[in-house]
Amino acid sequence: MNLTFQRATESQQAEIYALAGVNREEATNHVSADSREKMIEAYEHSAKFGAYFLCLVDGETLIGWTQIDKAFDYLTGAEVGWINDLYVKPAYRGRGYSKQLMREALDTFKQMGHTDVRLNVYAHNQTAMHLYEQLGFSDVSKFMKIDI
Numbered sequence: 429m430n431l432t433f434q435r436a437t438e439s440q441q442a443e444i445y446a447l448a449g450v451n452r453e454e455a456t457n458h459v460s461a462d463s464r465e466k467m468i469e470a471y472e473h474s475a476k477f478g479a480y481f482l483c484l485v486d487g488e489t490l491i492g493w494t495q496i497d498k499a500f501d502y503l504t505g506a507e508v509g510w511i512n513d514l515y516v517k518p519a520y521r522g523r524g525y526s527k528q529l530m531r532e533a534l535d536t537f538k539q540m541g542h543t544d545v546r547l548n549v550y551a552h553n554q555t556a557m558h559l560y561e562q563l564g565f566s567d568v569s570k571f572m573k574i575d576i
Contacts, residue, residue, distance in 0.1 A: 429486050430486060430487050431484060431485070431486055431491075431528075432484075432485055433482060433483065433484055433485075433529075433532045434482075434483055434485060435480050435481065435482065435483070436480065436481035436482075436483050436493065440481070440483050440485070440490050440493075441481060443490050444471075444481055444490075444493055444515075445464075445468050445471070447515070447517070448463070448464045448467035448468050448471070449463040449464030449465075449467060450463075451467060451513070451515045452464070452466060452467040454515075455513075455550060455553065456550055457550060457552045457553070470512070471495065471512070471513070474495060474497045474512055477497070477498070478497075478498070479495050479496060479497035479498075479512060480495070480496055481493045481494070481495050481496075481513075482494050482495075482496050482529070482532060482533055482536060484516075484525055484528060484529050484532075490517070491516060491517060491520045491525055492514070492515055492516035492517060492520065492525050492526065492529055493513070493514075493515055493529070494511055494512075494513060494514045494515075494529050494530065494532075494533045495511065495512035495513040496509075496511070496512075496533060496536055496537070497509075497510040497511070497512045498510050498542075499546060501544075506544070507542075508542060508544040508545065508546050509537035509540065509542035509544065509545035509546070510545070510546055510547065511530075511533055511545065511546070511547040512547075514526060514529060514530065514533075514547075514556070516529070526556075526559055527559060527562070527563070530559065530560075530563055531563070533545075534563070546568065547560065547565070548571075
């Protein structure tokens with residue numbers, strides 16, 4: 429294996445976009461006819477403000493990616509690093525690649541001068557929450573709902 433990290437190439441971004449619907453449905457546990465379009469819309473909105481995909485590749489094979497972005501703390505207005513997305517293709521799961529991607533993303537944010545990195549994860553996604561907790565993430569707030 430020749431694993432490297434890089435910004436997404438055009439062909440890698442096309443592959444990311446092709447998997448956008450599946451990615452969104454796994455992340456949210458919500459299936460809809462427009463999942464792919466909604467995810468691409470979110471990617472492109474973030475890209476307008478400088479977000480980009482950090483990819484883990486083996487030679488020419490895309491294994492997974494995360495989207496490097498920024499956000500602003502609601503209370504203080506301070507700029508923070510923001511992880512929009514983390515995805516490892518199913519054939520490569522269970523090998524620690526998500527953790528490698530997250531560590532590389534955190535190093536990238538540190539190099540960018542960020543001291544605070546945040547993300548959002550849906551409550552059903554226990555695997556992702558476990559990974560983030562292993563890396564040192566902790567709850568900042570809870571987003572709750574009720575069906576009425």
